[in-house]
Amino acid sequence: MMSSGKKKLRVGVLYGGRSGEHEISLQSAASVIKNLDTSRYDILPIGIDKQGRWHVGSMKLIQDSPKTLSIAQDGPEMALPSYPVSKSEGSLDVIFPIMHGPLCEDGTIQGLLELSELPYVGSGVLASAVGMDKDVAKRLARDSGIPVVPYVVAKKGQWLKDPKKVGALVEKEIGFPCFVKPSNMGSSVGVHKVKSTTDLAPALSDAFKYDSKVLIEKAIAAREIEVSVLENAKEGEPPLVSIPGEIAPTHEFYSYEAKYLDENGAHLMIPAKLDAKQVEQAQKIARDVFTALECEGMARVDMFLDKNSGKFYLNEINTLPGFTQISMYPKLWEASGVPYKELLNRLIELALERHRRKQDLSREYLP
Ligand SMILES: Nc1ncnc2c1ncn2[C@@H]1O[C@H](COP(=O)(O)OP(=O)(O)OP(=O)(O)O)[C@@H](O)[C@H]1O
Ligand SMILES: [Mg+2]
Structure with missing residues (x-):
């Protein structure tokens, strides 16, 4: 625990990101920043835009938009993962990544933070990826x-090669209704409830848009x-x-x-x-x-x-x-x-x- 008079910790809040949950992250980050105790922490918002560029912002972002943080467009861009951006600034003590979905909570960002030897909140590379x-x-x-609910896995290659075989496997092992979902996704993107054989193929082709591995699970x-x-x-x-x-x-x-x-x-x-x-x-x-x-x-x-x-x-x-x-x-x-x-x-x-x-x-x- 920090005692008063001690140097404040510099917390980089990393948010946004290249996933479908970008907007949710903006809201999560706004809440986190508003609630971080400013007597203990100096906060640096670092927004990742949808193209994957990193933008260093300031607390003004929160004043401008307290409910959903925007991404600074006028500040310095950060060449990843080098920090400080300029020598006059101190380095960061800890990163709070608050982003959801692929390329955000799947171990990729966590790996980058490991390489830069920065402490960060949450699971490491392994648990994030798994x-x-x-x-x-x-x-x-x-x-x-x-x-766990009984399920089978279908790979995109198998599906493209022999969709009938995949259909037969689902009928035999799982039956209907079932849930079709991409293995690596979130926010229910590509998730379908399938009630009969005829609905299976369209659900699978949609799920395969988001991942090359799809789960078919008993509903x-x-x-x-x-x-x-x-x-x-x-x-x-x-x-x-x-x-x-x-x-x-x-x-x-x-x-x-x-x-x-x-x-x-x-x-x-x-x-x-x-x-x-x-x-x-x-x-x-x-x-x-x-x-x-x-x-x-x-x-x-x-x-x-x-x-x-x-x-x-x-x-x-x-x-x-x-x-x-x-x-x-x-x-x-x-x-x-x-x-x-x-x-x-x-x-x-x-x-x-x-x-x-x-x-x-x-x-x-x-x-
Ligand atoms: N086997 C199942 N039986 C009944 N309902 C299911 C089943 N699988 C998924 N669902 C329904 O679909 C929703 C989304 O499924 P799931 O949580 O697996 O997907 P998700 O995209 O990972 O969501 P998240 O954003 O939470 O990561 C569930 O919250 C539930 O309502
Ligand atoms: Mg879910």
Whole structure:
């Protein structure tokens, strides 16, 4: 913890990015910046535009647009990942990447930050990449005894070569209704509920627009339960879990439209109406997935609770969850006794601690 009088930490907030969730990131970043304690931190907003260029901004961005941060167009462009931009500025102490989706939370940015030896908030390269790939994440989870909904994988090559064979596999192994979804995506982009054989081909060709690997999953009548996870500051101790929340979409499923185009697309319920045993089951899955995927910092774990069987399944893990003040991740923490500002402090402290631990590792093998 910092005591007063100590030098302020320079926090670079990295936001925007080249994914479909660019706009969500602008809102998440605005909330994060507004809530970072300015008595402890000096904040530098660094916006990545949709073309992938990095723009260094200033706190004026927040004054101009408090709800959704814009990207500075007049400031210096940053040649990645070199910082300081000019010698007169100090270097950054920690980066808070607050971007979602491919090229943002999939380990690519994290790799760049590793190379530049900057401490950063959230999971490292491995967990970020694995968390982004729904197929690999589920395989690892399954290996740890975490229940996942039955699914098969189709590769674009197989599909183009022999679509009938893929169709037959789906009918035999999964049946209808099923969900078709790109393995690496987010925001329900390319996700389809397929009710019969005739709808399968169009759903698959759309999903293959976004990734060369697609999951076809048994559709279940599910309640959607989410738990926020935070790394334990005590090394080696199990991660901390929030109370569960629930998202009840008002559409047939939690589609892109329900998420972003319809203000009343879903009801958020905190806490989720669950009995004590169900709360424990949901929290156990959340803890186990975070650990199995070797996550660090934070993650939001999304689960299905089968309305028919009463069984929980892991749906997916988000290593950089939405972070606006009304987003599920911080709201669940707030309801579990960790206010938004405190959450930011803890995440930054965890980032610095991991960096210290890494630097303590032996480099004796170097000549
Ligand atoms: N097997 C399933 N059974 C029932 N509903 C499902 C299933 N798979 C997906 N859905 C519905 O589709 C939505 C989107 O699916 P999923 O969460 O897998 O995609 P996403 O694009 O990764 O979303 P995110 O932005 O959370 O990463 C879910 O929230 C749920 O409403
Ligand atoms: Mg989802």
